[in-house]
Amino acid sequence: MGLLNRLDDPYEGGGIVLGKIEDILNWGRSKSNWYLHFGLACCAIEFMAMNASHFDFMRFGTIPRTSPRQADFIMITGTVTFKMAERIKILYEQMAEPKYVISVGSCSNCGGPYWEHGYHVLKGVDKIIPVDVYIPGCPPRPEAFQEGMIKLQKKINEQAIFNKRKRLKKEQSDDNK
Amino acid sequence: MGELKRLDLEYNQLTSDKMRLNVGPQHPSTHGVLRLEVVVDGEIVTEVIPHLGYLHRSFEKYCEQMTYVQVIPYIDRMDYISAMNNEWVYVMGMEKLMGLKVSDKVEYIRVILAELNRIANHQIAVATFGLDAGAFTPFLYYFRDREHIIWVFEKLSGARLLYNYFRVGGLAADIYDGFKEDCLNIVKRVRKTNEELMDLLILNGIFIKRTANVGILPPDVAISYACSGPVLRGSGIKYDLRKDEPYSIYDRFDFDIPVGDGEVGVPGDCWNRNIVRVREMEQSCRIIEQALEQMDMEGDVKELVPRRVKPPAGEVYMRAENPKGDLGLYIVSDGTDKPERIKARGTSFVNLSVIPEISKGYMFADLILILGSIDIVLGEVDR
Numbered sequence: 231m232g233l234l235n236r237l238d239d240p241y242e243g244g245g246i247v248l249g250k251i252e253d254i255l256n257w258g259r260s261k262s263n264w265y266l267h268f269g270l271a272c273c274a275i276e277f278m279a280m281n282a283s284h285f286d287f288m289r290f291g292t293i294p295r296t297s298p299r300q301a302d303f304i305m306i307t308g309t310v311t312f313k314m315a316e317r318i319k320i321l322y323e324q325m326a327e328p329k330y331v332i333s334v335g336s337c338s339n340c341g342g343p344y345w346e347h348g349y350h351v352l353k354g355v356d357k358i359i360p361v362d363v364y365i366p367g368c369p370p371r372p373e374a375f376q377e378g379m380i381k382l383q384k385k386i387n388e389q390a391i392f393n394k395r396k397r398l399k400k401e402q403s404d405d406n407k
Numbered sequence: 408m409g410e411l412k413r414l415d416l417e418y419n420q421l422t423s424d425k426m427r428l429n430v431g432p433q434h435p436s437t438h439g440v441l442r443l444e445v446v447v448d449g450e451i452v453t454e455v456i457p458h459l460g461y462l463h464r465s466f467e468k469y470c471e472q473m474t475y476v477q478v479i480p481y482i483d484r485m486d487y488i489s490a491m492n493n494e495w496v497y498v499m500g501m502e503k504l505m506g507l508k509v510s511d512k513v514e515y516i517r518v519i520l521a522e523l524n525r526i527a528n529h530q531i532a533v534a535t536f537g538l539d540a541g542a543f544t545p546f547l548y549y550f551r552d553r554e555h556i557i558w559v560f561e562k563l564s565g566a567r568l569l570y571n572y573f574r575v576g577g578l579a580a581d582i583y584d585g586f587k588e589d590c591l592n593i594v595k596r597v598r599k600t601n602e603e604l605m606d607l608l609i610l611n612g613i614f615i616k617r618t619a620n621v622g623i624l625p626p627d628v629a630i631s632y633a634c635s636g637p638v639l640r641g642s643g644i645k646y647d648l649r650k651d652e653p654y655s656i657y658d659r660f661d662f663d664i665p666v667g668d669g670e671v672g673v674p675g676d677c678w679n680r681n682i683v684r685v686r687e688m689e690q691s692c693r694i695i696e697q698a699l700e701q702m703d704m705e706g707d708v709k710e711l712v713p714r715r716v717k718p719p720a721g722e723v724y725m726r727a728e729n730p731k732g733d734l735g736l737y738i739v740s741d742g743t744d745k746p747e748r749i750k751a752r753g754t755s756f757v758n759l760s761v762i763p764e765i766s767k768g769y770m771f772a773d774l775i776l777i778l779g780s781i782d783i784v785l786g787e788v789d790r
Contacts, residue, residue, distance in 0.1 A: 268433055271487065272569060311463055314462075
């Protein structure tokens with residue numbers, strides 16, 4: 231969000247915005263996210279409602295893609311079975327960096343209602359791919375989808391592109407203090 | 408319009424290399440996580456092999472572990488688009504096993520909710536069928552209207568998709584003030600949109616060219632595959648459990664059973680299966696209007712709900728007309744508070760089995776439409 235704040239306070243004479251390249255790149259990235267929709271179960275129906283006229287998911291700059299190679303993030307919506315888990319991993323590996331993962335619903339977060347006796351259900355998609363944002367609910371409300379998307383945009387805005395190690399070290403030393 | 412689109416494979420005795428294509432398991436037009444292994448000759452489909460099990464969630468195993476009340480949320484997650492109808496079948500079966508007779512008010516509320524959910528299901532079915540054919544606008548129109556139905560369910564049960572609202576012997580909560588007005592409002596909206604959609608999608612020339620005379624399911628094949636619901640009625644067979652074997656209070660209402668009559672194309676093709684759903688929405692509207700008129704607002708919906716559901720030992724088979732066809736549940740009780748076994752006859756699973764039969768000899772693009780016109784939900788196929 232750093233860039234947007236500076237727009238209110240332009241350089242003398244106007245028309246010029248001073249900012250770090252990192253901020254500008256992150257701003258662009260966070261506002262135009264194409265996603266691979268991995269609809270698996272009930273949550274996908276709620277996600278369809280989210281995509282339709284009433285909630286309009288595209289206002290976040292998201293466009294559904296059917297190919298993992300064009301996608302910036304993947305949305306896992308529904309119960310992940312062992313049979314399906316393999317495919318998710320393959321598709322995730324096909325995506326180009328930088329890539330993010332949103333896990334939608336209790337089932338893909340932790341197994342959900344199928345946690346106890348579900349002999350065929352993966353207990354959380356984070357066991358096979360790294361997850362950035364978890365959206366809770368069974369199924370989540372469209373408002374929860376919106377919040378999840380805002381969380382992801384926030385995360386993209388704060389990420390380091392250059393000098394990743396330096397910044398990571400600084401963060402770690404800050405944490406230790 | 409009358410000629411068939413089915414191409415003659417032996418037209419010129421040339422043999423060409425067959426190609427094996429994979430559709431799914433993750434593809435937007437497979438309506439879930441269905442994987443189809445398709446053998447194509449050029450662009451003509453010669454063989455289709457469905458592969459299932461990508462959404463197997465061990466529903467029947469769960470039923471053995473849960474108490475009778477705890478089964479209801481898992482029933483919701485079977486056919487998650489029409490959760491109210493699923494619950495109703497289970498609850499009716501349990502009442503039959505326990506010998507409970509619920510009050511008239513409960514029956515009327517159940518009928519209204521089931522019919523509202525039928526409308527919501529058909530709206531999704533027609534909307535996604537439009538998407539498969541390349542029409543995006545009906546999707547937006549239908550989902551706009553569906554929200555109003557969802558809001559009523561949300562006010563009643565607190566959930567938007569999986570309701571957990573029906574109870575053995577009654578309902579989880581009473582209806583709210585203004586329920587009647589909300590329902591009448593929905594009926595008005597549904598009728599208006601359907602009228603618009605007739606011009607926009609159903610009678611659109613491009614849509615007719617894509618769907619009429621495609622994927623013809625002859626009546627005898629439909630019967631031999633035990634198809635039900637709009638898939639069977641699309642072939643011109645007048646079979647509806649609400650009329651033929653009236654359960655609950657369906658004998659009190661005046662409604663018709665729409666069938667595919669070959670007004671466009673021939674009975675049993677994609678267009679006719681689709682039009683049955685559109686016309687069923689109108690019939691559901693009629694049932695809702697009559698039910699609202701006859702309903703008595705006085706009475707307690709929870710008076711018969713037992714604190715602990717413990718049916719006598721025995722077994723029961725209950726079936727009812729779900730939006731997708733007839734759903735059967737076979738419940739075996741051993742006298743404890745947990746079911747010994749629950750077996751579900753999934754409608755989508757039975758209807759899906761007809762795909763390899765009817766998609767042979769059509770173009771590959773038509774296969775997507777045939778799949779869309781069957782209207783499957785993978786939660787019910789794999790369970």
